Structures are given as structure tokens and as C-alpha cells.
Amino acid sequence: MAVLTMKFNAIFSLTIAAFVSLLMGCNEGNKLSLSERSIIYCSEGSPETFNPQLSTSGTTSDATAKQLYNSLIIYKGKNNTLGPSLAKSWHVTRDGKKITFYLRQDVSFHQTSYFSPTRLFNADDVLFSFNRILDQEHAFHHVSGNQYPFFQSVKFSELVEKVEKINDFTVRFILKRNDSSFLANLATDYAVILSEEYGQILQEKSAEHEIDIFPIGTGPFKLKDYRVGSLIRFYRHESYWQEQAKIEQLVYDISPSKTSRLTKLLAKECDVSSYPIAHAKIEERSDLQLESITSLNVGYFGFNTKKEPFDNKLVRQAISLAINKQALIETVYRGQAAWAKSILPETSWAYDKNTPELDYDPVRAKSLLEVAGYPQGFSMDIWAMPVQRPYNPNAVTMAKLIQADLKKVGVTVKIVSYEWSTFLRRLSQGEHQSFLLGWTADHPDPDNFFTPILSCSASELGNNRTFWCNKEYDQLLQKALKTTNMSKRKSYYAKAMAIINEEMPLLPIAHSKRFQARGIDVEGDILSNFGGISFYNAAKKAINNEANTIVQPEIADKASN
Amino acid sequence: MLTFTLRRLSLFIFTMLVLTLLSFSLSFLFPGDTVINHSGQINASAAELAHLNQVYQMDKNIFNQYGAYLTHILNGDFGQSMASQSPISNEIIKLLPATIELSLVALLIAMSVGIPLGFIAAIKHNKTSDNVILSLAMLGYSIPVFWLGLLAILVFSIGLGWLPSAGQISLLFEIEFVTGIQFFDILLSDSPYKWQAFRDASAHMILPACVIALAPATIFIRLSRASMIDVLAASYIRAARAKGLNFQQIIFRHAIRNALIQIIRHVGLQFANLVTIAMVTEVIFSWPGIGRWLIDSIYQRDYTAIQSGLLVLSCFIFIVHILTDFIYAALNPLARGNKHGS
Numbered sequence: 001m002a003v004l005t006m007k008f009n010a011i012f013s014l015t016i017a018a019f020v021s022l023l024m025g026c027n028e029g030n031k032l033s034l035s036e037r038s039i040i041y042c043s044e045g046s047p048e049t050f051n052p053q054l055s056t057s058g059t060t061s062d063a064t065a066k067q068l069y070n071s072l073i074i075y076k077g078k079n080n081t082l083g084p085s086l087a088k089s090w091h092v093t094r095d096g097k098k099i100t101f102y103l104r105q106d107v108s109f110h111q112t113s114y115f116s117p118t119r120l121f122n123a124d125d126v127l128f129s130f131n132r133i134l135d136q137e138h139a140f141h142h143v144s145g146n147q148y149p150f151f152q153s154v155k156f157s158e159l160v161e162k163v164e165k166i167n168d169f170t171v172r173f174i175l176k177r178n179d180s181s182f183l184a185n186l187a188t189d190y191a192v193i194l195s196e197e198y199g200q201i202l203q204e205k206s207a208e209h210e211i212d213i214f215p216i217g218t219g220p221f222k223l224k225d226y227r228v229g230s231l232i233r234f235y236r237h238e239s240y241w242q243e244q245a246k247i248e249q250l251v252y253d254i255s256p257s258k259t260s261r262l263t264k265l266l267a268k269e270c271d272v273s274s275y276p277i278a279h280a281k282i283e284e285r286s287d288l289q290l291e292s293i294t295s296l297n298v299g300y301f302g303f304n305t306k307k308e309p310f311d312n313k314l315v316r317q318a319i320s321l322a323i324n325k326q327a328l329i330e331t332v333y334r335g336q337a338a339w340a341k342s343i344l345p346e347t348s349w350a351y352d353k354n355t356p357e358l359d360y361d362p363v364r365a366k367s368l369l370e371v372a373g374y375p376q377g378f379s380m381d382i383w384a385m386p387v388q389r390p391y392n393p394n395a396v397t398m399a400k401l402i403q404a405d406l407k408k409v410g411v412t413v414k415i416v417s418y419e420w421s422t423f424l425r426r427l428s429q430g431e432h433q434s435f436l437l438g439w440t441a442d443h444p445d446p447d448n449f450f451t452p453i454l455s456c457s458a459s460e461l462g463n464n465r466t467f468w469c470n471k472e473y474d475q476l477l478q479k480a481l482k483t484t485n486m487s488k489r490k491s492y493y494a495k496a497m498a499i500i501n502e503e504m505p506l507l508p509i510a511h512s513k514r515f516q517a518r519g520i521d522v523e524g525d526i527l528s529n530f531g532g533i534s535f536y537n538a539a540k541k542a543i544n545n546e547a548n549t550i551v552q553p554e555i556a557d558k559a560s561n
Numbered sequence: 562m563l564t565f566t567l568r569r570l571s572l573f574i575f576t577m578l579v580l581t582l583l584s585f586s587l588s589f590l591f592p593g594d595t596v597i598n599h600s601g602q603i604n605a606s607a608a609e610l611a612h613l614n615q616v617y618q619m620d621k622n623i624f625n626q627y628g629a630y631l632t633h634i635l636n637g638d639f640g641q642s643m644a645s646q647s648p649i650s651n652e653i654i655k656l657l658p659a660t661i662e663l664s665l666v667a668l669l670i671a672m673s674v675g676i677p678l679g680f681i682a683a684i685k686h687n688k689t690s691d692n693v694i695l696s697l698a699m700l701g702y703s704i705p706v707f708w709l710g711l712l713a714i715l716v717f718s719i720g721l722g723w724l725p726s727a728g729q730i731s732l733l734f735e736i737e738f739v740t741g742i743q744f745f746d747i748l749l750s751d752s753p754y755k756w757q758a759f760r761d762a763s764a765h766m767i768l769p770a771c772v773i774a775l776a777p778a779t780i781f782i783r784l785s786r787a788s789m790i791d792v793l794a795a796s797y798i799r800a801a802r803a804k805g806l807n808f809q810q811i812i813f814r815h816a817i818r819n820a821l822i823q824i825i826r827h828v829g830l831q832f833a834n835l836v837t838i839a840m841v842t843e844v845i846f847s848w849p850g851i852g853r854w855l856i857d858s859i860y861q862r863d864y865t866a867i868q869s870g871l872l873v874l875s876c877f878i879f880i881v882h883i884l885t886d887f888i889y890a891a892l893n894p895l896a897r898g899n900k901h902g903s
Contacts, residue, residue: 034734263726263727267722267724269731
């Protein structure tokens with residue numbers, strides 16, 4: 001008995017010793033290296049597809065566009081001017097109807113477990129990618145639902161007559177009319193280049209739908225693994241045509257719950273988190289940082305210029321002066337929005353710094369009302385939208401604040417709200433006096449703000465619910481679209497903004513911000529002004545940690561690349 | 562031993578029959594069409610529905626229907642999940658090992674902490690340390706597990722940043738699914754980061770396992786304390802003392818071995834309790850196990866999944882129960898002659 005016990009004890013302690021050494025020993029260096037070479041991103045949802053051509057959802061383009069694909073051209077630099085990407089250069093004919101792209105000759109597609117490319121990127125791929133959208137007869141046009149929402153919204157197929165292949169590395173787009181926002185559209189996240197060779201292989205297998213499920217692109221990362229509702233794993237594209245991405249592995253941890261994203265961020269289970277809550281908590285931690293970027297949207301307070309008393313410019317100006325915008329931003333947006341000086345966000349290249357802005361001035365508002373013939377004030381209704389949008393998280397609260405502000409100048413406000421579809425229908429019929437609404441841009445071209453919100457054509461058919469129609473303003477927009485000279489366009493838009501400021505068909509309130517939190521060890525820009533996030537420039541820097549001294553030579557090499 | 566085995570087997574078969582009868586009757590009790598509740602095919606076409614009615618023998622009497630249901634279960638066909646429309650047996654095979662792994666580790670922790678503490682309390686019977694251990698056990702037993710889990714995350718993950726709060730392993734590691742038991746899969750994989758993965762998986766295991774282990778550990782404290790007190794009062798201990806054996810010899814060679822036998826009987830019972838706690842804990846720690854899946858199914862009103870999940874879980878618990886009975890019988894010859902199945 002005693003011997004048995006002894007034996008048992010010996011074995012037991014040996015096992016324990018082995019286990020402990022297993023847990024503690026033998027791996028200090030490696031552990032750091034794997035997490036140093038990788039980034040885990042806590043994302044807010046699953047992508048609908050892996051092809052950004054098919055969706056305008058931010059979650060989808062965050063997960064796919066800049067990770068898996070490249071466009072022909074991209075937005076570059078602080079001013080977001082157009083720059084080369086897969087196209088080395090481009091040339092626009094004088095009439096603006098023929099645009100020729102000269103393609104790079106050294107771009108390779110992803111090599112994955114489901115596809116091995118045998119050739120480099122060439123003109124066929126460009127034709128394939130765009131004809132899929134344009135050509136009804138194209139073998140892939142009807143795959144995955146035949147919906148190209150972005151391209152449909154900019155009326156791409158009505159604009160482009162055809163895409164021609166000049167030679168293997170030259171492609172020409174022939175347009176039906178001159179449109180300077182065409183290039184801007186090509187530089188968005190949605191105009192990505194797919195592989196024609198991969199398309200052919202899928203056609204042979206008659207598995208066309210796989211093109212949007214198992215993506216092949218030219219981007220800095222390639223898809224390794226996707227588990228619906230759980231994770232997306234990307235590996236670095238080793239033969240990327242630019243410098244390789246700095247991280248080897250990128251994992252999207254799909255965590256739709258806001259609190260679980262916060263917990264994971266605080267517990268260091270993810271390096272970067274999308275749309276964080278509890279901003280104060282994150283800011284007070286020394287190991288985390290919060291960053292934000294102004295989104296391309298605008299929340300505004302519009303007036304029905306076809307109805308009394310808002311057919312009078314002075315009344316519109318007076319009401320605008322009487323509203324305390326700062327208070328609205330602090331209360332409704334909780335300070336998470338940028339003050340809107342005009343309908344165009346200040347981050348746009350076309351924004352003119354000299355645009356005057358209306359301050360909060362109830363005294364002047366009152367005197368303007370007197371001039372306009374309403375010394376006793378009047379009563380009006382405000383239609384507050386019933387849904388939450390980034391540009392206006394709580395329209396009813398905002399309407400109540402405006403109600404209080406206007407009471408001070410003698411205007412009585414009744415707040416009206418309907419169910420969303422009824423609300424929109426009745427707005428389009430012009431039953432309102434004033435309304436709270438907003439606009440999110442589809443692409444960063446400034447025209448995307450001016451035309452849909454306030455042009456005459458939009459007042460008849462589109463989204464212009466102020467029913468304001470100004471010939472001079474419309475002419476400026478037309479001129480701006482016809483020229484490709486950036487500084488000329490900018491001056492036209494500056495004039496248009498001045499007209500809006502003078503006429504006040506609506507009062508721009510705020511541009512919401514997009515927030516992101518990350519550990520301080522993650523460096524490099526991830527958020528961009530326009531479109532989805534990009535992890536191409538992101539890297540992990542060494543934290544002050546003793547184990548960090550064991551940096552393997554291999555990593556050191558890669559870091560210096 | 563043979564009669565003992567036969568007894569257990571017949572007990573197993575009859576219990577399983579009752580369990581399947583229960584899960585069979587659930588299909589009638591849940592809202593909706595019975596055959597759809599059986600199969601989970603909510604989008605079945607008319608032709609498919611006719612086929613389902615035929616294979617589940619819905620046109621015959623209730624005994625034939627039960628027989629058809631039983632045949633499906635025995636063939637491993639639990640129907641498909643109403644929510645995800647994938648076969649439930651596949652989902653269970655993927656999820657059950659994670660729960661088994663977590664529960665076994667928790668059981669080990671509960672036993673290795675609870676039993677020695679109980680022994681110490683028994684040896685120091687009616688002294689301060691006995692009282693302290695007993696009151697700690699009482700405190701531990703009365704803490705609700707969902708609160709403890711959240712508190713553990715708050716302190717150890719968010720506050721101190723020592724341990725991860727969610728999942729089974731960091732997403733950076735790609736471990737191929739072989740057995741489903743993470744630790745085995747890591748050891749079987751050929752990843753260059755094997756040992757890091759192992760360490761990471763262990764770190765993920767600590768918090769949920771400890772949270773689950775707390776309540777059973779306190780029960781083990783009381784069980785082992787009671788059983789040790791009994792043993793120490795027995796005549797053979799007095800005889801050993803009279804022989805002049807010292808304290809250590811009495812405790813380690815005689816008392817512990819005999820006290821442990823009594824405790825092992827209860828391990829099976831405690832395991833059922835532990836799996837229940839594990840289900841709640843899995844939700845808190847986002848553990849990809851069957852408990853979380855079952856609770857999700859309840860939210861989604863996925864009747865087929867609820868029914869089959871319950872069947873599989875109770876079957877699993879019952880098997881563990883019988884296994885501990887066998888271990889008990891192997892260790893304690895007296896139990897083998899027991900005429901009544903306990």
C-alpha cells in the first residue's frame with residue numbers, strides 16, 4: 001500500500017511539474033511575435049458579401065474594399081485628390097468623353113487555396129469588372145442578385161457607353177456625356193477590380209456565385225477563412241504590387257454587441273474596435289486611444305420655401321439665427337459631431353474656408369422677424385424624423401430643443417412625427433412647414449451634396465424637400481460638373497455655398513463623426529475620410545516589455561521592409 | 562460485477578426510453594406542425610412534407626410514430642435546426658466537446674480544491690479553521706453564478722487585464738477541428754505556434770472554469786468533511802491509533818482512502834449540477850459550447866434544437882453518472898452486491 005502511494009505521488013508530482021513547465025517555459029519569444037505580427041479588429045457586423053460592387057453597407061466595404069481589392073485610381077493625401085493605383089496614369093480628352101487608363105504591369109492577384117493565378121493583372125480584368133456591372137448579357141451580371149446599388153444610384157450604366165481594350169495594358173472608357181464626377185466614382189470603394197481569369201475558372205465549374213463568396217483581388221490582404229457571424233481571417237498578400245502590408249494576419253472578430261466590443265477592447269482581446277461606446281472610459285485609460293473622423297454626411301433643419309412664412313428669406317434667416325447649434329451638438333450628438341458651417345463637410349477638398357457662418361444671435365433674429373412683418377412671432381410645425389441616423393441620432397429631442405430656442409423669439413412650435421414611410425411620403429407632398437432630416441453622401445465628390453439636397457431637379461423628383469429652386473445655384477452646379485479644373489470647380493462650389501448661406505433654404509446643423517478605439521501599440525492610419533477602413537498601413541509597435549528584447553531576426557527583417 | 566453491469570445497462574436503456582419519450586412528446590406540445598417540429602424543416606415544400614410525413618409515419622398510430630422517431634434518433638438524425646437549417650447532429654458534434662472540456666476542467670478544479678479543504682475542516686472538527694472553511698463554503702454556495710461571472714470579467718479581464726474574457730482561444734490561432742476538445746486539437750495540430758496556442762487556451766479556460774467550479778467545490782467541501790468525520794469516528798481508525806500509528810499515517814493511509822470512496826459516489830450527481838451552471842457561464846464568457854447554443858435556440862424558438870439538445874445533454878449526464886457508479890463499484894467491493902440500483 002505504502003509503495004503504491006509513493007508511486008502515485010511521484011507520478012503525480014512529475015505530471016504537475018511537466019504541466020507547469022509546459023505552461024510557463026519554452027515559448028516567451030514566439031507568443032509576442034505572433035500577436036505582434038497580427039491585428040484583431042472587433043467589427044460591428046458580418047459583411048453581406050465579399051464584393052463591394054454589390055453593396056453600399058459600411059460594414060461590407062470596411063471588411064472588403066481596401067483589404068481585398070484595389071481600384072484603378074484612389075483618393076490621396078489631405079485634400080483627397082485623385083491619384084494613381086492600378087492605373088499608372090490616365091488621360092481625359094478635351095470634351096471629357098473619352099478617358100484612357102494606362103495600367104500597371106506588375107500587379108498579381110491573390111494566390112489562395114481556392115485559386116492560383118497564372119497571369120498578372122491586365123486590361124481583361126478591368127473589362128471584366130466593369131462589364132459585369134454594365135453589360136446585361138455578361139455571364140456574371142445576374143450572379144448574386146443583379147444589384148449594384150452604388151452604380152445604380154450614380155446612374156453609371158446611363159453614363160458609360162462602353163469600355164474598350166486598346167491593348168493589354170490600356171483601357172478606354174467612352175462616356176455618353178461629360179461628367180467630372182465619373183473619375184470620383186471610379187476611385188470609390190465600390191469600383192474594385194476582380195480577376196477575369198478566376199471568373200473563367202468559376203464559369204467552367206459553373207460555380208459563378210463563388211466569385212462573391214471566395215473573393216480574389218489584388219489588395220494587400222487575401223481571405224483565409226470566414227465563419228459567418230464569428231470571424232474573418234485575412235493573410236497578407238505576399239506578392240502585393242506595393243510594399244507588403246506590415247502585419248501578416250488580420251482577424252475581424254465579429255461582435256455586434258456594443259458592450260462585448262468594449263469588454264474585448266479593455267481586456268486586450270482586440271487591438272482595434274469599431275464604433276466604441278463609453279468614450280470617457282477609453283480616454284482615461286493610458287493604454288488605449290480614441291480617434292474620430294468626420295463622416296461625409298450632414299444633418300439639417302430645412303424650411304418649406306413654398307409655404308408661408310418660410311417663402312420669406314428673412315424669416316428663414318431669423319429662425320436660423322435663433323437656434324443654438326452648439327447646444328444641439330452637445331445634447332443630441334453628445335459632442336460627437338462636427339459643427340456644420342455649410343452642407344459640405346470641411347474635410348471635403350471643395351470646402352471653401354472663407355464661407356461665412358451664421359452665429360447664434362437671438363436679438364438679431366428678433367429684429368429680422370420684425371422687418372419681415374412678424375413682430376408678434378407666429379406658430380409653426382417642425383417635422384422630426386422618427387428614426388435614428390448617424391447624422392441625426394434623435395430628431396425629436398432636437399425638435400424640442402429648437403422649440404425652446406424659438407420660444408425665446410416669440411415663435412410657437414408644434415412637433416410632428418409620423419411613422420418613417422408615412423413621414424417621407426407626406427414630406428414629398430409638401431405638407432410640412434419645416435423638417436429635420438439629413439443626407440449621407442455616396443461618394444466624396446462635392447456634387448453629391450449640392451445636387452441631391454438642393455437642386456431644382458431634386459425638388460421635383462428627388463430629395464429636395466425645401467422645394468427651393470434657384471437658377472443661379474443650379475447653373476453653378478452645372479458649370480462645376482463640366483470642368484475638370486479643380487480650382488475652378490472649387491470656386492463654383494464656394495459661390496454655391498455663399499448662395500445657400502444667403503438664401504437659407506436649410507440650416508446645416510452637424511456632420512457626425514465616426515469613432516474608433518485602439519490600443520496604443522497599434523500604429524498607422526486605419527480610418528480614412530472617405531469610404532472604408534484600411535489596415536494596409538497598420539502595424540504593431542513594440543511595447544515596453546522585457547520579453548520584447550527577444551525579437552526574432554526574421555521579424556526585424558520584415559519590419560525594416 | 563456482471564449483475565451490477567447488467568443492472569446499470571438496463572437502467573440506462575430504460576432511462577433513455579423515458580427521455581426519448583419525453584422529447585418525442587415535446588414535438589406535440591410545442592406550437593406548430595408535429596412533423597416540422599420533429600424534422601426542423603420549416604421551409605419544406607409540399608412534396609418534402611409528404612415525404613417527411615411518410616418517414617416519420619405520421620399517418621399511423623402513435624406507437625409507430627414513436628418507433629419512427631426512435632429510429633431517426635438511433636441513426637443519429639436529430640433533424641435540422643430551424644434557425645440555421647443545418648443538421649443538428651453536426652452542430653452538436655462541434656459544440657458538445659467544448660462543453661465537456663470546460664465541465665471536466667471545472668470538475669477537476671472543484672474536486673482538487675473542495676476535497677482537501679473538506680478534509681482539513683473534518684480533521685480540525687469544531688475548531689476555528691473548520692468554522693472558517695464552512696462559512697466560506699456557505700458564502701461560495703450562495704453566490705449566483707451569473708453575477709460571479711460578470712464580476713470575474715470586471716476584475717480579472719477589464720481591471721487587471723490578466724485573463725481574457727471571451728471565447729475558447731485567441732482568434733489569431735488557427736486550430737483545426739479534430740476531436741473538438743481544444744487542448745487535444747492543439748496538441749494534434751502542426752501549427753508552429755502550438756505552445757503559445759496551448760498557453761492561450763489555458764488562459765481562456767481559467768476564468769470560466771473557476772466560476773463554474775465554485776458552487777460544486779463548496780458542495781465537495783461539505784461532502785468530504787462529513788465523510789471524513791464519519792471515517793475518523795470509525796473503529797478501525799481507533800484501532801490504528803491504538804496500534805501506535807502516528808497522525809499522518811492514520812490520515813494518509815487509512816482515513817483519506819476510505820473517505821474518498823464515499824465522495825466518488827456523489828461526483829456523478831454533482832456533474833449534472835455543474836453542467837447546468839456551465840450553460841449559464843458559457844453565455845457570459847461566449848464559450849462556444851452546447852449550453853450557449855441551447856440558450857440561443859430558446860431565444861430563437863428553435864424547437865427541434867431545444868428538443869434534441871436536451872436529449873443529448875441529459876444522455877451525456879446520464880452516461881457520466883453510470884461511469885462514476887462503475888468507478889465506485891470498482892473501488893468499493895461492498896457496492897457491487899448492492900441489490901437496488903441507486
